[in-house]
Amino acid sequence: MSQKPTSLSRRDALKWFAGSSAASAIAPAIIAAPNETEQAPPSFPTRSAIYDPNFAKPVYPWEKVLATEELKTANSLADIILPKDALGPAASEVGVADFINEWISAPIDKHEEESEIIRGGLSWLNTESFRRFEKRFEELTPEQQIQIVDDICDATKSKPEHHIGAIFFQHFRSLSISGYYTHSATWKGLGYVGNISIAGPYPGVPDELIKKLGLEDVA
Template sequence: MNDAASSSPISRRHALKGLLTGAAGAAAVPAAIAAPNHTEPAPPAHPSRFVFHDPDFMQPLKFPWEKLLSAEELATVQALADLILPKDESSPAASELGVPDFINEWVSADYPAHQEDREIIRGGLGWLNTESFKRFSKRFEELGEPQQCQIADDICDPSKASPEHHIGAVFFRRFRQLCLSGYYSHSQTWKNLGYVGNVTLAGPYPGVLPEVIEKLGLQDVV
């Protein structure tokens, strides 16, 4: 394999889809061989769109999965995300950075771990609105902040949640993790974590600091 081929920027998502397609094709070979006639098998009705190819950087990458959350679910996601990460004097609200769309994409992804999160999140959203109707006869996103906080306070700590709130507590814990992942992976909030990357250097690369080289004991290597 030459250097140009080995450095081809194939996305991880396309690579996984290609491997899965290849595995499915290999599994189908014995059935084709065992067929009584020797005619060529018909091509698949819907051939995979995600095969290895040179990337087209002039076109935006289309996600290989459909977004699954309904408009009602997204409204609840936005309300809860903004309750967890509200707008303040130094940071935007979660919804302003597209966190609901991030969660929608995450739970819609066709990977085992994401499918597990999909069940937790969608089931939890249903639980949240059921609890909201039980207490206040409204959907969660229709409640005022004090009422939303009253429900959230009962499920935000799994160690203190009552047995009847167990499902809500499991949901809230995972939802909060996804909120933070979507929020702090956005370029507008990197600075809040003290991240200083993705900044153009004013001059040539200064190299590793001498004190770092000395601490690592690499003086004789450099």
């Protein structure tokens, strides 16, 4: 059964999440003979992208809110938070800004609060960049970007005039970490080596590690 990825209006998506048509009484129709022989129903007669997703063709049933310009700023900041280095790819290579966009656009209460902080914060960042250097954040030199990031990376020490930026940075960093490490391309650098099949018994913990941790008496 084919299902085209669709984009719902926000109102429809909200209804979808709220789940369900209202309860209604259906007048019983005919009592059918019990010896009927019919074709099996279609495999997924009640499939909905929320309650019964098709894993092979995931549907993203809401519109994403961020504009292209906002995404550029988001990508640029995400790459400063999680750059390409020996421990893995850059945030922009694993879709972190797209994930944040999807996350803050989801019609779920918690995400809507997050949306205000992230969108407001991205604008704050660009306003601050203009105030200091007369350019958008993503157009600044790395040194200029770091100057601003250092002013907002610690909400407990930031100056009052940077406080909004600092709150935004906290949230943006958390979401960036979530988006980054849920991409399998980052797992080697993180140290997750599972999701592969192993034949035979589960190998357990190597002896040298058991010894190192002093667990010989319980292994």
